[in-house]
Amino acid sequence: MRQHLIAPSLLAADFTRLQDDISMVNRSEADWFHLDVMDGRFVPNITFGMFIVEAIGKMAEKPLDVHLMIVEPEKYIEAFRQAGAAVITVHYEACTHLHRVVHQIKDAGAKAGVALNPHTPVDCLSDLIEDLDLVCLMSVNPGFGGQKFIENTYRKVSEAKELLLKHNSKALIEVDGGVALNNTAKLVAAGADVLVAGNTVFASANPEATITELNKLASV
Ligand code: DX5
Ligand code: ZN
Numbered sequence: 001m002r003q004h005l006i007a008p009s010l011l012a013a014d015f016t017r018l019q020d021d022i023s024m025v026n027r028s029e030a031d032w033f034h035l036d037v038m039d040g041r042f043v044p045n046i047t048f049g050m051f052i053v054e055a056i057g058k059m060a061e062k063p064l065d066v067h068l069m070i071v072e073p074e075k076y077i078e079a080f081r082q083a084g085a086a087v088i089t090v091h092y093e094a095c096t097h098l099h100r101v102v103h104q105i106k107d108a109g110a111k112a113g114v115a116l117n118p119h120t121p122v123d124c125l126s127d128l129i130e131d132l133d134l135v136c137l138m139s140v141n142p143g144f145g146g147q148k149f150i151e152n153t154y155r156k157v158s159e160a161k162e163l164l165l166k167h168n169s170k171a172l173i174e175v176d177g178g179v180a181l182n183n184t185a186k187l188v189a190a191g192a193d194v195l196v197a198g199n200t201v202f203a204s205a206n207p208e209a210t211i212t213e214l215n216k217l218a219s220v
Pocket of ligand 2: 009034176
Protein backbone atom coordinates (compact mmCIF):
# COMPACT_ATOMS: atom_id res chain seq x y z
CA MET A 1 0.00 0.00 0.00
CA ARG A 2 1.39 3.38 -0.95
CA GLN A 3 1.84 6.13 1.57
CA HIS A 4 -0.82 8.84 1.47
CA LEU A 5 0.02 12.55 1.29
CA ILE A 6 -1.61 15.51 3.06
CA ALA A 7 -1.83 18.74 1.08
CA PRO A 8 -3.18 21.75 2.99
CA SER A 9 -4.84 24.27 0.67
CA LEU A 10 -3.63 27.80 1.32
CA LEU A 11 -6.93 29.11 -0.04
CA ALA A 12 -8.17 28.88 3.54
CA ALA A 13 -5.03 30.45 5.05
CA ASP A 14 -4.93 33.95 6.49
CA PHE A 15 -3.29 36.02 3.73
CA THR A 16 -2.52 38.86 6.15
CA ARG A 17 -0.15 36.48 7.91
CA LEU A 18 0.70 34.08 5.13
CA GLN A 19 4.27 33.63 6.26
CA ASP A 20 3.07 32.24 9.62
CA ASP A 21 0.71 29.81 7.94
CA ILE A 22 3.43 28.68 5.51
CA SER A 23 5.85 28.15 8.42
CA MET A 24 3.19 26.12 10.20
CA VAL A 25 2.81 23.85 7.13
CA ASN A 26 6.62 23.62 6.85
CA ARG A 27 6.98 22.28 10.37
CA SER A 28 3.81 20.14 10.25
CA GLU A 29 3.39 16.57 9.03
CA ALA A 30 1.95 17.88 5.74
CA ASP A 31 3.58 16.77 2.49
CA TRP A 32 2.61 19.37 -0.11
CA PHE A 33 1.25 22.91 -0.38
CA HIS A 34 -1.94 22.92 -2.45
CA LEU A 35 -2.35 26.22 -4.33
CA ASP A 36 -5.67 27.07 -5.96
CA VAL A 37 -5.41 29.32 -9.00
CA MET A 38 -8.80 30.66 -10.15
CA ASP A 39 -9.49 32.96 -13.08
CA GLY A 40 -13.11 34.10 -12.73
CA ARG A 41 -13.89 32.33 -16.00
CA PHE A 42 -13.52 28.59 -15.51
CA VAL A 43 -14.79 29.12 -11.97
CA PRO A 44 -16.78 32.07 -10.57
CA ASN A 45 -13.99 33.11 -8.23
CA ILE A 46 -10.57 34.78 -8.67
CA THR A 47 -7.63 34.00 -6.42
CA PHE A 48 -4.00 34.48 -7.40
CA GLY A 49 -1.53 33.77 -10.20
CA MET A 50 2.12 32.90 -10.72
CA PHE A 51 3.41 35.97 -8.92
CA ILE A 52 1.94 34.79 -5.61
CA VAL A 53 2.83 31.16 -6.34
CA GLU A 54 6.45 32.25 -6.73
CA ALA A 55 6.36 34.23 -3.48
CA ILE A 56 4.88 31.25 -1.61
CA GLY A 57 7.55 29.04 -3.16
CA LYS A 58 10.27 31.19 -1.63
CA MET A 59 8.99 30.37 1.85
CA ALA A 60 7.66 26.84 1.29
CA GLU A 61 9.93 23.91 2.10
CA LYS A 62 7.61 21.31 0.56
CA PRO A 63 6.49 20.77 -3.05
CA LEU A 64 3.92 23.13 -4.55
CA ASP A 65 0.85 21.34 -5.91
CA VAL A 66 -0.68 23.92 -8.23
CA HIS A 67 -4.34 23.41 -9.16
CA LEU A 68 -5.22 25.50 -12.21
CA MET A 69 -8.93 26.30 -12.33
CA ILE A 70 -8.49 28.43 -15.42
CA VAL A 71 -9.47 28.36 -19.09
CA GLU A 72 -6.68 27.95 -21.66
CA PRO A 73 -4.16 26.68 -19.08
CA GLU A 74 -1.75 25.88 -21.93
CA LYS A 75 -0.90 29.59 -22.04
CA TYR A 76 0.55 29.53 -18.52
CA ILE A 77 2.17 26.12 -17.94
CA GLU A 78 5.78 27.26 -18.34
CA ALA A 79 5.14 30.36 -16.21
CA PHE A 80 3.76 28.30 -13.32
CA ARG A 81 6.63 25.85 -13.64
CA GLN A 82 9.09 28.75 -13.47
CA ALA A 83 7.19 30.06 -10.46
CA GLY A 84 8.08 26.81 -8.69
CA ALA A 85 5.21 24.38 -9.27
CA ALA A 86 6.22 20.75 -8.72
CA VAL A 87 2.81 19.39 -9.74
CA ILE A 88 0.58 21.20 -12.22
CA THR A 89 -3.04 20.07 -12.47
CA VAL A 90 -5.34 21.25 -15.23
CA HIS A 91 -9.05 20.58 -15.59
CA TYR A 92 -10.34 18.03 -18.08
CA GLU A 93 -13.27 20.40 -18.72
CA ALA A 94 -10.93 23.30 -19.57
CA CYS A 95 -8.76 21.54 -22.17
CA THR A 96 -9.76 20.79 -25.75
CA HIS A 97 -6.35 19.21 -26.35
CA LEU A 98 -5.76 17.59 -23.01
CA HIS A 99 -3.11 15.13 -24.24
CA ARG A 100 -1.06 18.02 -25.58
CA VAL A 101 -1.36 20.00 -22.34
CA VAL A 102 -0.37 17.00 -20.20
CA HIS A 103 2.78 16.56 -22.25
CA GLN A 104 3.45 20.28 -22.14
CA ILE A 105 3.44 20.03 -18.34
CA LYS A 106 5.81 17.05 -18.40
CA ASP A 107 8.11 18.71 -20.93
CA ALA A 108 8.26 21.73 -18.61
CA GLY A 109 9.61 19.38 -15.91
CA ALA A 110 6.58 19.21 -13.62
CA LYS A 111 4.38 16.29 -12.60
CA ALA A 112 1.15 16.32 -14.61
CA GLY A 113 -2.27 16.14 -13.02
CA VAL A 114 -5.79 16.24 -14.43
CA ALA A 115 -8.75 17.31 -12.29
CA LEU A 116 -12.30 16.12 -12.87
CA ASN A 117 -15.36 18.11 -11.82
CA PRO A 118 -17.95 16.19 -9.80
CA HIS A 119 -20.10 15.55 -12.91
CA THR A 120 -17.24 14.24 -15.06
CA PRO A 121 -16.89 10.43 -15.13
CA VAL A 122 -13.52 8.89 -14.38
CA ASP A 123 -13.67 6.85 -17.60
CA CYS A 124 -12.91 9.95 -19.67
CA LEU A 125 -9.25 9.49 -18.68
CA SER A 126 -8.92 5.93 -19.97
CA ASP A 127 -6.87 6.94 -23.03
CA LEU A 128 -4.54 9.18 -21.08
CA ILE A 129 -4.13 7.53 -17.71
CA GLU A 130 -0.70 6.02 -18.42
CA ASP A 131 0.71 9.51 -18.99
CA LEU A 132 -0.61 11.04 -15.77
CA ASP A 133 1.16 11.52 -12.46
CA LEU A 134 -2.01 12.56 -10.63
CA VAL A 135 -5.79 12.37 -11.00
CA CYS A 136 -7.59 14.99 -8.92
CA LEU A 137 -11.19 14.12 -8.12
CA MET A 138 -13.15 17.21 -7.16
CA SER A 139 -15.39 16.39 -4.23
CA VAL A 140 -17.04 19.82 -4.44
CA ASN A 141 -17.74 22.06 -7.42
CA PRO A 142 -14.52 24.02 -7.84
CA GLY A 143 -14.40 27.71 -7.02
CA PHE A 144 -14.67 28.00 -3.27
CA GLY A 145 -13.34 26.50 -0.07
CA GLY A 146 -15.54 25.35 2.78
CA GLN A 147 -18.17 23.54 0.71
CA LYS A 148 -19.97 20.32 1.57
CA PHE A 149 -18.28 17.08 0.54
CA ILE A 150 -20.11 15.25 -2.28
CA GLU A 151 -20.71 11.68 -1.11
CA ASN A 152 -20.43 9.88 -4.45
CA THR A 153 -16.73 10.75 -4.40
CA TYR A 154 -16.01 7.46 -2.59
CA ARG A 155 -17.37 5.58 -5.59
CA LYS A 156 -15.34 7.74 -7.98
CA VAL A 157 -12.16 7.11 -6.00
CA SER A 158 -12.76 3.35 -6.29
CA GLU A 159 -13.43 3.69 -10.02
CA ALA A 160 -10.25 5.73 -10.48
CA LYS A 161 -8.30 3.10 -8.56
CA GLU A 162 -9.69 0.37 -10.84
CA LEU A 163 -8.79 2.37 -13.92
CA LEU A 164 -5.22 2.87 -12.67
CA LEU A 165 -4.78 -0.83 -11.92
CA LYS A 166 -6.23 -1.81 -15.30
CA HIS A 167 -3.76 0.41 -17.13
CA ASN A 168 -0.87 -0.21 -14.76
CA SER A 169 -0.67 3.53 -14.11
CA LYS A 170 1.24 4.89 -11.13
CA ALA A 171 -0.77 8.12 -10.96
CA LEU A 172 -1.76 9.32 -7.51
CA ILE A 173 -5.44 9.83 -6.73
CA GLU A 174 -6.05 13.20 -5.10
CA VAL A 175 -9.33 14.24 -3.49
CA ASP A 176 -10.06 17.96 -3.30
CA GLY A 177 -12.93 19.66 -1.47
CA GLY A 178 -14.66 19.10 1.84
CA VAL A 179 -12.01 16.69 3.09
CA ALA A 180 -12.53 16.44 6.85
CA LEU A 181 -11.72 14.35 9.89
CA ASN A 182 -14.88 12.31 9.33
CA ASN A 183 -14.22 11.25 5.72
CA THR A 184 -10.43 10.90 5.55
CA ALA A 185 -10.16 7.25 6.58
CA LYS A 186 -12.96 6.22 4.22
CA LEU A 187 -11.34 8.10 1.31
CA VAL A 188 -7.99 6.41 1.91
CA ALA A 189 -9.72 3.04 2.21
CA ALA A 190 -11.36 3.69 -1.18
CA GLY A 191 -7.93 4.39 -2.71
CA ALA A 192 -7.15 8.08 -2.22
CA ASP A 193 -3.42 8.91 -2.09
CA VAL A 194 -3.46 12.70 -1.66
CA LEU A 195 -5.88 14.54 0.62
CA VAL A 196 -6.31 18.26 0.04
CA ALA A 197 -7.70 20.10 3.06
CA GLY A 198 -8.38 23.81 3.32
CA ASN A 199 -10.92 24.76 5.98
CA THR A 200 -10.50 21.56 7.96
CA VAL A 201 -6.91 22.65 8.62
CA PHE A 202 -6.96 26.45 8.70
CA ALA A 203 -10.34 26.99 10.39
CA SER A 204 -9.43 24.62 13.19
CA ALA A 205 -8.22 25.81 16.59
CA ASN A 206 -4.83 24.16 16.11
CA PRO A 207 -4.02 23.72 12.39
CA GLU A 208 -0.75 21.89 12.98
CA ALA A 209 -2.43 19.37 15.29
CA THR A 210 -5.25 18.95 12.76
CA ILE A 211 -2.70 18.01 10.08
CA THR A 212 -1.27 15.41 12.48
CA GLU A 213 -4.80 14.14 13.09
CA LEU A 214 -5.56 13.88 9.35
CA ASN A 215 -2.30 12.03 8.89
CA LYS A 216 -3.16 9.63 11.66
CA LEU A 217 -6.68 9.01 10.31
CA ALA A 218 -5.27 8.38 6.83
CA SER A 219 -2.68 5.93 8.17
CA VAL A 220 -5.08 3.37 9.63
C1 DX5 B 1 -11.90 24.36 -4.43
C2 DX5 B 1 -10.42 24.17 -4.30
C3 DX5 B 1 -10.01 23.44 -3.09
C4 DX5 B 1 -10.33 24.16 -1.81
C5 DX5 B 1 -10.64 23.13 -0.78
O1 DX5 B 1 -12.19 24.84 -5.68
O2 DX5 B 1 -9.90 23.45 -5.41
O3 DX5 B 1 -8.63 23.09 -3.11
O4 DX5 B 1 -9.28 24.96 -1.34
O5 DX5 B 1 -11.11 23.76 0.34
P1 DX5 B 1 -11.88 22.98 1.48
O6 DX5 B 1 -10.94 21.89 1.96
O7 DX5 B 1 -12.15 24.02 2.49
O8 DX5 B 1 -13.12 22.38 0.87
ZN1 ZN C 1 -7.78 22.70 -5.25
